[in-house]
Amino acid sequence: LGGGQYSLSNDNAAIAALLVAFFPRVPNDSLDNRYHNQAFRHLYVLATEERCLNGFEVDSGQPCYVPIELTLRKNALQIFNNMNFSSIRQEGMKTQKTKLRMITPCLLPPLDWIETVEVCSPRYMDVKVTRDGDLGVLLAYRVLCVKRKAGHLSYGNDQRGVSSLLARPKRSSDKMVMLTDSPHLLAFSRHFCTDASDNCGNSEEIEFSDFCSTVLYECLADEKPELINTFIELYHSVRNLPRGENGPLLARNINILTTFYGRHNMQPHKELVPLPFLQSINDRVEAILDHQSKAALGQYLKDHVIPSASFACFLCYYEIPGLYVLDELFPKGNPSFPLPVLALRNKGKVSTKALLKLSSATTKA
Incomplete structure (x- = not known):
């Protein structure tokens, strides 16, 4: 009709x-x-x-298949009681409301029965239109505009989801053209996510290629491709930490970042930078700095001399205060104190992380 x-x-x-x-x-x-x-x-x-509802992608403007869930008004289930709708949920009997799953394009029930229209697909951004909102506009024009998430294909091109980025290996630079239209992501995948081992690359190139592939996978899976540059900057900051000109500043920034997310890891919202990634950065920074500068801490407490630039990174990362504060903790001639004594003498001037490092250095000294 x-x-x-x-x-x-x-x-x-x-x-x-x-x-x-x-x-x-x-x-x-x-x-x-x-x-x-x-x-x-x-x-x-x-x-x-x-009453035909059509779905369109906002990026391409093309029609698409969109799974939706309709919530009908109370007692609307009685209209369908003699029909065999396998997509009607059983909770509709309890709430006296009918929840009907359909896929656009589809013929809607009578429009005055509908209370909400909701997109229920992991491939598209969440959309829920209620009668208190823009449901009247949606039913008047019968066009549902959706935005496809990065890393997913439309249902027309990938019905079962076997070709999406989430169903592929992490190194998929040759398939990226099917998954995104962004020229920046395509260029990043083409130049940085290729397998360096096939091109006889060294260990650093292979490690960086694997890191870029993992970052691309994580960012597209969590719908935050704009953070790729942030991950790359953190990676290079850690690698250049001991020998970089801005090493102390980088060490301080990494410490602030890990401390901030460490204190907010119990919040219900999802962090932009995953906590396991920050923990791996924290472990690597500690391994680099402890290996190069831990022996020099005892000498620094005695002679008040910074031996190298990497030791300055060590001081900034572990928040070890200036000499005027250390003189109050360690009187001259007696730089060795156990941790309980340092905690009593601290009076809130030194962080716990710094106290642990100072205690281990003075005890060994």
Whole structure:
């Protein structure tokens, strides 16, 4: 009916139009007007109603298949009690509301029955339209605009989801053209996510290629591709920490970042930078700095001399205070104190991380 766009309404005016159009006895021929006027047969048009909902992707403007869930008003389930809808949820019987799953394009139930329309697909951004919101506009134009998440194909191109980025190995630079239209992500995948071992690359190149592939996978899976540059900067900051010109500043920034997310890891929201990634950075920084600078801490407490730039990174990362504060903790001639004594003498001037390092250095000294 109407090319699949229309259906028959069930209000009183529509029922009356259908009775007038179809109920009288069909005449014997086209000239028989004894029982029914021929023009009345076209009154069925008054009972039609456009109820086809179409989904469109906002990026490409192309129509797409979108799984949706409709919540109908109370007691609407009675209308369907004689129909076998496998997609009707059982909780509709408990709440006296019907939850009906459909896939656009589809014919909606009578529009005045609908309370909410919600997108229920992991491939698209969450959309929920209620009667208190823009449901009237949606039902008037019957166009549902959705945005596809990065790393997913549409249902027309990938019905079962076997070609999405989440179902592929992490190194998939040759398939990225199917998964995103962003020229930046395509260029990043082409230049940085190739397998360096196939090109006889050294260990650093292979490690960086694996890191870029993992970062690309994580960022697209969590829908945050703008953080790829942040991950790359953190990676290079850790590698250049001992020998970089801005080593102390980088060490301080990494310490602030790990401390901030360490204190907020119990919050219900999801962090932009995953906590396991920060923990791995923290472990690597500690391994680098402890290996190069731990022996020099005892000498620094005695002679008050910074031996190298990497030791300055060590001081910034572990928040070891200046000499004027250390002189209060360690009187000259006696730089060795156990941790409980340092905690009593601290009076809140030195962080716990710094106290642990100072205690281990002075005890060994």
